[in-house]
C-alpha cells in the first residue's frame with residue numbers, strides 16, 4: 001500500500017530518519033548514549049543486550065528497532081509483538097530459526113541462547129491467517145539495560161501513507177469488504193468513509209500502525225505496551 005521509502009522516529013532524540021539509516025543512527029545517537037550512561041552510573045548488573053530489527057515479512061514498511069536483555073525469554077518478545085502489532089483473538093504463536101516453521105525455538109529460551117552467533121528468528125502469529133515477523137539481531141552491547149523491562153523500544157516506523165481509493169487524499173479507515181471481496185485496497189478518507197456502501201464486514205475500521213491491519217479481526221490499538 002505504501003510506496004514511499006519508509007521513515008520512522010528515534011525514541012531518544014525524536015529525529016525522523018529513513019528505515020535504512022535508523023539502525024546506524026541508534027548506534028551514534030547522543031541522546032541514546034546519555035540514556036546508556038545514566039543506566040551505567042546506577043547499581044545493576046552488566047549483561048549482553050541485543051539490538052533487534054523487527055519487521056513484517058511481507059509488508060516491510062512495518063518495522064521496529066528494539067533493545068532486549070539477553071537474560072529475558074522469547075516469551076517476553078512474544079508478549080511485546082502481540083501488544084504492539086498482532087493480538088486479535090488470542091491465536092497461537094511460534095518462534096523458529098531458519099525460516100517459518102523450520103526449527104522451532106521454545107518461548108522459555110533466553111535470548112542469550114538463541115542469538116549466540118547473531119542470526120534471524122521468524123515469529124508466526126496465528127496459524128490460519130498468519131502474520132509472519134522476522135527478528136534480526138543487528139548488534140550486541142555488553143552493559144546495563146536502560147530499563148527494568150525486558151525490552152526497550154528504540155524506534156518504529158511512522159504510519160504508512162495510505163491514500164483514499166476514491167479521492168487520493170490521506171486515508172483514515174479501511175473497508176474489509178473492499179479488501180476481501182473486491183481485491184481493492186479499501187482505504188478511505190474521513191469524507192468517503194461516511195457514505196461508503198459496504199457493510200458485510202461491519203463498518204470500516206480506523207487505520208492503525210500495524211501490519212496485521214485487515215487480517216482476521218484485528219482492530220488495533222497497535223500501541224507499544226511500554
Ligand SMILES: [Zn+2]
Nearest residue numbers: 010012013029
Ligand atoms: Zn536519536
Ligand SMILES: [Zn+2]
Nearest residue numbers: 088089216217
Ligand atoms: Zn484473530
Ligand SMILES: [Zn+2]
Nearest residue numbers: 164167189192
Ligand atoms: Zn476520499
Ligand SMILES: [Zn+2]
Nearest residue numbers: 175177178198
Ligand atoms: Zn468497501
